[in-house]
Amino acid sequence: MTVAEFDQALAQRLQMIEASHPKWKNGRLTSYYPDAPVSQWVGEGGPLGRGYPVLTMDQHQQDPVAFPFVTVAADLVLEGNKLKPGYGPRIHFYAWPKLVFRILDTGGAFKGEGKRIRNEGHEPFDIATSYAGTQRKQIDRQKFSTYWIDWQDVLGYPADLRRKLTDDLKRKYRTLPEGLKQKYGLAEAVS
Numbered sequence: 001m002t003v004a005e006f007d008q009a010l011a012q013r014l015q016m017i018e019a020s021h022p023k024w025k026n027g028r029l030t031s032y033y034p035d036a037p038v039s040q041w042v043g044e045g046g047p048l049g050r051g052y053p054v055l056t057m058d059q060h061q062q063d064p065v066a067f068p069f070v071t072v073a074a075d076l077v078l079e080g081n082k083l084k085p086g087y088g089p090r091i092h093f094y095a096w097p098k099l100v101f102r103i104l105d106t107g108g109a110f111k112g113e114g115k116r117i118r119n120e121g122h123e124p125f126d127i128a129t130s131y132a133g134t135q136r137k138q139i140d141r142q143k144f145s146t147y148w149i150d151w152q153d154v155l156g157y158p159a160d161l162r163r164k165l166t167d168d169l170k171r172k173y174r175t176l177p178e179g180l181k182q183k184y185g186l187a188e189a190v191s
Contacts, residue, residue: 024094024146028122031057032073032107033131038180046184047173049073049105049128050085052157053165058130060099068158073105073126081151090153091125095145101127102155123147 034054036044047054049071059067072091076083088102107126173186
């Protein structure tokens with residue numbers, strides 16, 4: 001085998017390895033609280049993400065069967081792919097290899113041209129966690145993790161889970177003023 005043949009074979013082998021192993025990228029993590037008090041929804045966004053109930057990390061850790069994933073908020077366009085409402089690609093975070101995360105939400109700081117990049121080279125992600133008042137959450141302590149998005153594993157939000165959680169929201173927020181229901185996308189969900 002010549003040096004040129006060896007170099008070509010090595011390049012092909014490296015391409016095969018790269019294709020079979022996803023490229024990990026840098027992400028910056030924050031948390032948001034969909035179950036925060038209504039007075040804090042301005043910063044937290046409320047219990048729905050793009051019209052679908054948000055599932056928290058705490059719920060998923062306590063009962064992964066009832067809550068099959070953790071909702072992640074991110075840009076609507078990632079890696080050249082546009083996210084569709086109600087469909088969440090799986091995102092793997094190196095910091096939590098055993099948890100299932102799905103990008104099903106977005107936030108004002110995560111979209112398009114106005115996307116807030118706090119650390120250059122780190123894509124921002126907001127992970128739904130249960131409200132803890134002033135207590136710091138694990139994600140706030142973690143801050144950074146590598147990630148990769150599996151575009152072959154895209155889940156439609158389970159209809160039965162959406163129905164059950166929407167019924168829960170109807171009971172919890174039935175007395176909420178109509179203006180707030182409209183503002184946070186709850187008007188149809190809890191009417």
